[in-house]
Amino acid sequence: MARIFDRDTLLDLTVNVIPLGIILFFVVAFVLVDPFGGLDFYGRVLQMGLLVFPFVALAILTYVSGKAIAGDEKRSPVFFQGQATMEGAQTRHEAEADIEAADEAAAAATAEAEAEAEADATDDDADPDTTDEE
Numbered sequence: 001m002a003r004i005f006d007r008d009t010l011l012d013l014t015v016n017v018i019p020l021g022i023i024l025f026f027v028v029a030f031v032l033v034d035p036f037g038g039l040d041f042y043g044r045v046l047q048m049g050l051l052v053f054p055f056v057a058l059a060i061l062t063y064v065s066g067k068a069i070a071g072d073e074k075r076s077p078v079f080f081q082g083q084a085t086m087e088g089a090q091t092r093h094e095a096e097a098d099i100e101a102a103d104e105a106a107a108a109a110t111a112e113a114e115a116e117a118e119a120d121a122t123d124d125d126a127d128p129d130t131t132d133e134e
Helices: 007-032 041-075 092-124
Strands: none
Touching: 007 041
């Protein structure tokens, strides 16, 4: 399953999710408990409309802004927090590339050392019948 939002984007959207939860709480509370007692049909529709309309609008706004944030992170360079205006700041992609290059170099060095150790072990285990006798 493809993920639309990564962890950082979800953290950015938390500021909209909290008000959605608050509105949802009041919708449920007003459905279960009638705090204004004796509202007619139109009063109840108005009451729910004043809660449901902002809920739907904020949910749509949250989704659209999340898509915009996620799309912008894919199109433009992403800097680490607080470093976007610093001279010579490294982008997230550059840092990840440096880390991958260092990991590959370490893996290559390890493989070379293992091959060298194996070659040394093979030389030490030479057949005793082929020794020089003069």
